[in-house]
Every structure is written in structure tokens, then in C-alpha cells.
Amino acid sequence: MNIGVVDAGSKPYTFAFVANRPVKVGEYIFVDTPEGKALALVEDSIITSDVMKNAMSYESAVEGSRAASGNPRDKRYSATTRVLGLVEELRNGYSKIPSLPSIPGTEVSEADASTLSMIFAKEGWIKLGTLLRNNEVSIGVDPNKIASRHLAILAATGGGKSNLLGLIAKRIAELNGTMLILDYHGEYSDLKIDGIVHIQAKVNPRLLDAEELAGMLDIREKAERQRAVLYRAFSREVREATDFWDQLLRHLNDIANSNEDLQTRRTAERVAEIIDRALRRKGRVLDPDIKDPIDQLQPNRVNVLNMLDLTEAQADTVISYYLDRILEDRKLARMISLNREEGQAKFISPIIIAIEEAHTFLPAEDATSKTKAVAAKIAREGRKFGVSLIVVSQRPSRVDQDILSQMGSLAVLRITQPKDQNYIIESTELVSEELGKFLPSLNVGEAILLGQWVVLPSIVKIEKVPEKLMGADINAVAEWSQTARIKNMAKESTSQFIREE
Ligand SMILES: Nc1ncnc2c1ncn2[C@@H]1O[C@H](COP(=O)(O)OP(=O)(O)O)[C@@H](O)[C@H]1O
Ligand SMILES: [Mg+2]
Incomplete structure (x- = not known):
């Protein structure tokens, strides 16, 4: 359906259009270019009014708005867009930006669901949700890229990071993939996934x-x-x-x-x-009788390492240990497959390692973090050996910039702090300034997916993982009322007891 015409001053990779209705940020549109039909994303939307612009006082603004309410010519709806590529090429899985801009005056139309579906979900990809502005269109991501190119999941607290990581884990489990979640807050201890392996962090x-x-x-x-x-x-x-x-x-x-x-x-x-x-101490972390801790992990499963009992320093030691051992094991697997070494590796296929609270374990400033050194190594060379990272953080500006810049894919949910927005824009070339401005307007569970694991920047409503995940806000009022009831009951029974005496 037609929604407008290209405005003056179009460029091959960006243009504005004048619309016949207000346009939502995040909508996808089609436009003809001299090289064929192109897909574009609405990054900003503007409504102007001549009457309001010329109103010199409050009174004239009120009068003007009344007079203008019946006049369709007064409002001007327009939007700026980013051209994502020619539709023909996008259907084939890659993006080619046209070299010529659309001619001003060219018709702009809403992108139809069936074409979008073909572009956004490919054979063999895993489903994470639907397009935010068009819920008929499923969004897929390439699991091979998660397992080889690293991923960052960034959002303010409560934005939906853990839900997304839980969903990815579920999908990876459906593919018999191997994953390790380093769960510092014990948030995933009740995540129900077929075959999930829960491990208490122990160190020999x-x-x-x-x-x-x-x-x-x-x-x-x-x-x-x-x-x-x-x-x-x-x-x-x-x-x-x-x-x-x-x-x-x-x-x-x-x-x-x-x-x-x-x-x-x-x-x-x-x-x-x-x-x-x-x-x-209960839940003792140090155990001289366990064998190599990585023996507890199982290939082709989602493994959750619960570190709730650990202090930050202990967790740093544990995480760095696991990362180091897994990288060495995958190197050994590689050498064995090349007939260069004998022996047996634990993980003979790729493994994905998710680090929650990355600002704590991969801090921008602290050079004493042990995890940071080995994670940086995995970020650089893990790809060759099939070890990839998922870095999760609510304070992106405190995460080491070198590591962030190595992340080939990105899921950014709601980000409210300007400092974090700017840091993301600086650290990865994936986020443009326009997209950065868009981040505070996202709601819980709404994400921009960028980079290698998608064909195109995708603005998505992430599916909620129905399996219960901890991390939901505490219902203090309910808990208070419950504990008060218990206390009252206890009081009543004691007073009864005293009376009987
Ligand atoms: N995609 C989603 N759809 C609906 N609700 C969601 C979604 N993602 C998260 N939530 C809800 O929002 C709350 C916070 O989510 P969580 O994943 O724990 O956020 P974070 O890890 O970023 O702090 C939870 O109650 C969760 O159920
Ligand atoms: Mg979380």
C-alpha cells in the first residue's frame, strides 16, 4: 500500500519521504530505485504543522489548532529512512545498497509481510520473535554465526536480556548444540530446557x-x-x-x-x-575430590554453572578457569582432527559460552580481572577453534571496549543511559547514531538485532520464554503480607499456648 513519496534530496543509502499518515519508527518500506526495488527502515518520524509553526502566542496556537483540525493540508507527515538493500539481493541473503538514489517524487509503499518473511527468516535459522511493527513476520537468526562470531546482548536492567539468553539457549538445545551459561546470580537455575545440565560451581x-x-x-x-x-x-x-x-x-x-x-x-x-x-560453609566451592571441573559439563547440552555461592573474586577465578580449559580443549580437538596430536578432547564440536554481568568480569578499567585476559583471547581467536562468547551486560560503558568491538553480532534492547548509548555507537560500527537515538524508546523485550547473525538490522519483539525464569521483579507487597500472616499465626498459637498454661 502506498504511504508517500520520496522527498527532495534523496541519497542512495538514505532518504526522507512525505507520507499520507503518521509513520512509525521501525516500519519497513519499499521504494523503487533505478536499479530495482529497495527495502528501507524508518529511523525517524516527524510531524510538522504550518499553523503551529507560525503561532506567536498561546492564544493564537489554540485558535490555529482549532482552525487547522479540519484542514488536512496543515499537517506534514514525514520520515527519514535508512536504505537496507535491493530486495532481490536481500531475498538471496545479502545486502546490496543501490548506487543511485530514488528520484524525488517516487512512490513509497508499505513492505508486504510475505516478502519480509522471505528476507527475515532463512531455512535452518532459529526463531527469536516477530517484527515489532509487523507481527506476521517471524524473525530468524543464524545459529552458525552465534557459534562462530560472538554476540553481545546489551540493555538496561529489566530490558529482557536474560529472557533473550534463555530463548537462545532453548533454541540451541533444540539443535543439540553445546552451550555453557556462566550464571553469577543463579538466574537460570529454574530454566526448563530438555536435557539441561545444572552444575554448582566447584573448584579443585x-x-x-x-x-x-x-x-x-x-x-x-x-x-x-x-x-x-x-x-x-x-x-x-x-x-x-x-x-x-x-x-x-x-x-x-x-x-x-x-x-x-x-x-x-x-x-x-x-x-x-x-x-x-x-x-x-554450606555449598562449599573448594572441593579437592572433584576431578577436572570441566568433566561435569556435557557436550550437546545446555550447561548452567550456578555461581550464586561465590564471591566476585571467586567467580572471576572460576570463570577464567573454565574459559581457559575449554579453549585449550577445543584447540586439542582441532589438532586431533588434523592428525597432529593424539588423545581425546571433551568437546569435539563447537561450544558457545555466555557470560552474564560482563561489566563485572570483563571490566573496561580493572586490569587484574583474570577472566578478561582469556575472554579477550577467545574473542580474538575463538572463531578458529569453534569457541564463541555471548557477552551480556546492563552497563555496556563499563565493559572492555576491545572485547565489545570483537562481537560480530549484537542484540540491543532498551538502553536509557546516554553514556551507554554513546559507548555502543563508538564500540561497534553496527549501530548508527540514528539507531542509537531509537534505543530509549524500546519497551521490555523489544530489541534491535544487528550484525552477522541477521541479514538486516531487525527491530523485533522477542518471544517470552514461557519456562519460568528468575529475575522477574520481586513482589515485595505480596511477600510482606505473607510473612506478616505467618507471624500473626505464630503469635496466635503462642498466646493460645500461654492461656492453656
Ligand atoms: N520478550 C519479552 N516479552 C515479555 N516480557 C519479557 C520479555 N523479556 C523479558 N520480559 C520480562 O521482563 C522482566 C525482566 O526480564 P529479564 O530478562 O530478567 O531482564 P534483564 O535480564 O535485562 O534484567 C521479566 O519479568 C521478564 O519476564
Ligand atoms: Mg538479567
Whole structure:
């Protein structure tokens, strides 16, 4: 259906049009060019009024608007667009921008659902939702690109990142794909997907170096004496002992009861206490009896590593460890397949690793993050070995820019902070300034998909994952009323008890 005509000053990659109705940002339109029909996306929409423009005072504005209400010539609807490519080429899966602009005055029409469907969902792609402005059109993304080119999912808190990651995990599971979700907040512990593997994060202390062990025990870097005593006690003999903790504590006791200076003896006692306390804690993270932690992961499944019990520093150690081991394993798999090495790899097909809270583990500034170093390596060379990252963050401006710039695909949901918008525009060439301006107007679950995993920038309503996902806002009022009821019940039964006495 015709919705307008091309305005003066059109360019091959952008033009404005004058419309016969208000135009929604995010609508897709067709326009003829000298090289064939092209598809364009509405990036901005403007309504002007001659009467209102000329109103010098409030009174004349009110009068003018009354007079103009019956006059269709007063309002001017117009929109600016980005040309996405010639329709013929887009149907074949690639984008070719025409080299000549549309002639001003050329008719602009609404893009029809059947052509859009052909462009936006290809054979073998996974479905993530529908076009925001046309819910008859399904949106697919290329799973091969998720598994090879890295993906960033960015949005303000509550924008729908975890829902989208849950949906991707579900789709990858349907393809028997391998995925690991590094779940710092335990948000995915009730995600129901066929064959999903839930793992409690555990670390084998024997595999750590002394510094890492101190970190896992929460002995701060400044506590130099405690660290020094721990390093002494954590000997090779302890590392190899079957009763690891007993041996470590015995070594510390030996120091505490030796004839060394008082301070050293006291420090050894203190470190022994710290270890005792760590051992008494429920959901213990350090476990000398587990084999290689990556043995718990299963290929061709979605694996969720629950890190709710871990401190930030512990999670950093755990995540960097998993990333490093998985990258090494995939390198080994590659060498074996090339007959250059013998042995057995755990993951003989590609794996996708999702990092939630990426601003914490891949921070822009902090150079001490261990995860950042190995994630940067995967971002650079993971593609060759079939290890890819999904980086999820609500504070994009605090995520390392080098890593963000390596992300071949992008899902941006609602972003409210101008700082985050600008950072995204700077970090990836995928987001234009016009699209950046569009981000605050997105609602929960609405996303712009960009980059390698789509043929075209797509403005999408993401499907909600029906399987319950934690992370929904807490219903405090309901919880208060429930706890108050329980308390009242308890009070009543005690007063009854007292009366009976
Ligand atoms: N595509 C969607 N459609 C409808 N509701 C959604 C969608 N995505 C998220 N939500 C809802 O919005 C809330 C926040 O979503 P969540 O994915 O946890 O956001 P984030 O991880 O960005 O903080 C949840 O209650 C979730 O159910
Ligand atoms: Mg979340």
C-alpha cells in the first residue's frame, strides 16, 4: 500500500519521504530505485504543522489548532529512512545498497509481510520473535554465526536480556548444540530446557596456584603475612595428599606450634581458622575430590554453572578457569582432527559460552580481572577453534571496549543511559547514531538485532520464554503480607499456648 513519496534530496543509502499518515519508527518500506526495488527502515518520524509553526502566542496556537483540525493540508507527515538493500539481493541473503538514489517524487509503499518473511527468516535459522511493527513476520537468526562470531546482548536492567539468553539457549538445545551459561546470580537455575545440565560451581584447590587459593579463601592481597604462611603450608606434598585439607591444616599447625616468632605462629593459627570456616560453609566451592571441573559439563547440552555461592573474586577465578580449559580443549580437538596430536578432547564440536554481568568480569578499567585476559583471547581467536562468547551486560560503558568491538553480532534492547548509548555507537560500527537515538524508546523485550547473525538490522519483539525464569521483579507487597500472616499465626498459637498454661 502506498504511504508517500520520496522527498527532495534523496541519497542512495538514505532518504526522507512525505507520507499520507503518521509513520512509525521501525516500519519497513519499499521504494523503487533505478536499479530495482529497495527495502528501507524508518529511523525517524516527524510531524510538522504550518499553523503551529507560525503561532506567536498561546492564544493564537489554540485558535490555529482549532482552525487547522479540519484542514488536512496543515499537517506534514514525514520520515527519514535508512536504505537496507535491493530486495532481490536481500531475498538471496545479502545486502546490496543501490548506487543511485530514488528520484524525488517516487512512490513509497508499505513492505508486504510475505516478502519480509522471505528476507527475515532463512531455512535452518532459529526463531527469536516477530517484527515489532509487523507481527506476521517471524524473525530468524543464524545459529552458525552465534557459534562462530560472538554476540553481545546489551540493555538496561529489566530490558529482557536474560529472557533473550534463555530463548537462545532453548533454541540451541533444540539443535543439540553445546552451550555453557556462566550464571553469577543463579538466574537460570529454574530454566526448563530438555536435557539441561545444572552444575554448582566447584573448584579443585589442588589445581590452583597459591595466590589463587588465597583469593578463593578470601584472604586479601594486603594480608601479606597470612598469604606468606599459606604459601608455605600449601606444599607439593599437600597438593598430592588424599586428605588434602587435613594435610594443609596439619602444616599450618606445625607452623603454629613451632619455635618460630610469635607473630608467624599466630598468623598460622589465624589462617587455619579461615580454612576451618570455609570448610564449614554450606555449598562449599573448594572441593579437592572433584576431578577436572570441566568433566561435569556435557557436550550437546545446555550447561548452567550456578555461581550464586561465590564471591566476585571467586567467580572471576572460576570463570577464567573454565574459559581457559575449554579453549585449550577445543584447540586439542582441532589438532586431533588434523592428525597432529593424539588423545581425546571433551568437546569435539563447537561450544558457545555466555557470560552474564560482563561489566563485572570483563571490566573496561580493572586490569587484574583474570577472566578478561582469556575472554579477550577467545574473542580474538575463538572463531578458529569453534569457541564463541555471548557477552551480556546492563552497563555496556563499563565493559572492555576491545572485547565489545570483537562481537560480530549484537542484540540491543532498551538502553536509557546516554553514556551507554554513546559507548555502543563508538564500540561497534553496527549501530548508527540514528539507531542509537531509537534505543530509549524500546519497551521490555523489544530489541534491535544487528550484525552477522541477521541479514538486516531487525527491530523485533522477542518471544517470552514461557519456562519460568528468575529475575522477574520481586513482589515485595505480596511477600510482606505473607510473612506478616505467618507471624500473626505464630503469635496466635503462642498466646493460645500461654492461656492453656
Ligand atoms: N520478550 C519479552 N516479552 C515479555 N516480557 C519479557 C520479555 N523479556 C523479558 N520480559 C520480562 O521482563 C522482566 C525482566 O526480564 P529479564 O530478562 O530478567 O531482564 P534483564 O535480564 O535485562 O534484567 C521479566 O519479568 C521478564 O519476564
Ligand atoms: Mg538479567
